[in-house]
Amino acid sequence: MTNTDNFITKMLDDVDRHTPKTGYNLVVIDDFEPFGEQLYTLGHYETYEAALAAQEQLSGNTVIYPHKREKE
DSSP: OOHHHHHHHHHHHHHHHTSOSSSEEEEEEOTTSOTTSOEEEEEEESSHHHHHHHHHTOOSSEEEEEOOOOOO
């Protein structure tokens, strides 16, 4: 495995850990942490609108992650 593959794998694993099975997670990105440890879940919301309202109250680098899709 190359360094690039390892970097990408760590990032994708981090995203997967913070992607909920249902609803929406509000996630902050901490650029000062090592790859694979940069994401932190701030809250879980049942609707996108609730997650968006919470995001609008915060300043910073936040992202809303939607629930995982079922595999076809």
